[in-house]
Amino acid sequence: MNTEKSTEMFSVAGNLMPGGVNSPVRAYRAVGMTPRFIDRAKGCEIYDVDGNAYIDYVGSWGPMIFGHAVPEVVEAICGAARRGTSFGAPTEGENLLAQMIIDMVPCAEMVRLVNSGTEAVMSAVRAARGFTGRDLIVKFEGCYHGHSDGLLVKAGSGLLTENVPTSAGVPKAFAAATLTADYNDRESVEKIFKEYGPNIAALIVEPVAANMGVVAPKPGFLQFLRKITAEYGTVLIFDEVITGFRLAPGGAQEYYGVTPDMATLGKIVGGGMPMAAYCGRGDIMSTVSPSGPVYQAGTLSGNPVAVAAGLATLKKIREDVGLYDRLEEKGRVLEKAFTDAIDRYKIPACINRVGSLMSVFFTEGPVETYGDVEKSDLTMFKKYFASMLEDDIYIAPSQFEAMFLSDAHSQEALNRTVRAIDRAFSTLPGA
Numbered sequence: 001m002n003t004e005k006s007t008e009m010f011s012v013a014g015n016l017m018p019g020g021v022n023s024p025v026r027a028y029r030a031v032g033m034t035p036r037f038i039d040r041a042k043g044c045e046i047y048d049v050d051g052n053a054y055i056d057y058v059g060s061w062g063p064m065i066f067g068h069a070v071p072e073v074v075e076a077i078c079g080a081a082r083r084g085t086s087f088g089a090p091t092e093g094e095n096l097l098a099q100m101i102i103d104m105v106p107c108a109e110m111v112r113l114v115n116s117g118t119e120a121v122m123s124a125v126r127a128a129r130g131f132t133g134r135d136l137i138v139k140f141e142g143c144y145h146g147h148s149d150g151l152l153v154k155a156g157s158g159l160l161t162e163n164v165p166t167s168a169g170v171p172k173a174f175a176a177a178t179l180t181a182d183y184n185d186r187e188s189v190e191k192i193f194k195e196y197g198p199n200i201a202a203l204i205v206e207p208v209a210a211n212m213g214v215v216a217p218k219p220g221f222l223q224f225l226r227k228i229t230a231e232y233g234t235v236l237i238f239d240e241v242i243t244g245f246r247l248a249p250g251g252a253q254e255y256y257g258v259t260p261d262m263a264t265l266g267k268i269v270g271g272g273m274p275m276a277a278y279c280g281r282g283d284i285m286s287t288v289s290p291s292g293p294v295y296q297a298g299t300l301s302g303n304p305v306a307v308a309a310g311l312a313t314l315k316k317i318r319e320d321v322g323l324y325d326r327l328e329e330k331g332r333v334l335e336k337a338f339t340d341a342i343d344r345y346k347i348p349a350c351i352n353r354v355g356s357l358m359s360v361f362f363t364e365g366p367v368e369t370y371g372d373v374e375k376s377d378l379t380m381f382k383k384y385f386a387s388m389l390e391d392d393i394y395i396a397p398s399q400f401e402a403m404f405l406s407d408a409h410s411q412e413a414l415n416r417t418v419r420a421i422d423r424a425f426s427t428l429p430g431a
């Protein structure tokens, strides 16, 4: 495969941006390869600057539920841009989008639009703290909630007390206000609430963990979180930046039938433009400025071009009754391809899938916790990744990311992917 231009551009980029990229995982460090510089994308296909075409399962890391360059969305963006790209003043589009989110997402009584998932989470946490008058928050190891200081934290050796920043530049004092529990482990949550419950402002969780690879909540886990947070007056926040509008029109909260107090949305809600949102109970959202004392603002918040893209996308979702069944069916096809390949070549691997989100882990499984995820054989992943890319299948260059299916993945694209999976597994050590 010719990657001459990508290689040249990446070498130029290295002197211009840290690691040559504007977001770390794009640099392909985990797989030790050169990232592809992208020229354009359409439907389920993405094209690099050397003219290679790939079937895309990154989907811009989640937004592209209908595939790339969807005509209705592109039209909406162009139409909005022609009327002006930003006003810093209210527009009717914001009303329409907020109403649409309130109609679709069970917990949403009020909404605030922001520019990124990071900002949505940071703001939701601040609102929860303002509402409860408490400082502590609980998150789960292996869940990602953007790069704000208080959320770049993982459990230290003494689970409850020694939480450590996962990034340089995060003051220990900030990390100290974040307690870390184990995803899918009720006991770890109970322990924390027993000791700190009355001081915990919020518990935040990815209802389906999708930033340590895809890990589904065990039956009853989300219900348990709902119950224990209600008991202690803690605000339950579902971070639905990935799962929102992806698992169902109302996200994971609709899919699993558990309604949190607040939710954060991103990716799909902006139709591929930089937009995100936080939403939730009216009494909590009313603490946000200028209604209440919790400050949060944004020059480009509710940007008309991004709002137009979001509106067009959500409208398409609402009108398409068969969408989630089709995504489920496509998901099943790929899941079967993975299980068949694992069986045929006796590879110690397993597949986790929820609807159109999935991950293959190179460990026997089942993978239900962060500890399980950590058992994955990363050398095996690297080989699998390289083989898939060689066969023009574009997946995330990391064991710890999801594979995103879109409605644009055709039967033919799926068939090619099934063959690539079989070939990739046939080349793995021990096959």
Ligand code: PMP
Residues within 6 Å of the ligand: 061, 116, 117, 118, 119, 121, 144, 145, 146, 147, 206, 211, 239, 240, 241, 242, 266, 267, 276
């Ligand atoms: N929350 C979750 C669950 C995410 O997956 C992400 C990003 N992948 C974020 C928050 C942060 O969103 P952004 O990258 O838009 O800041």
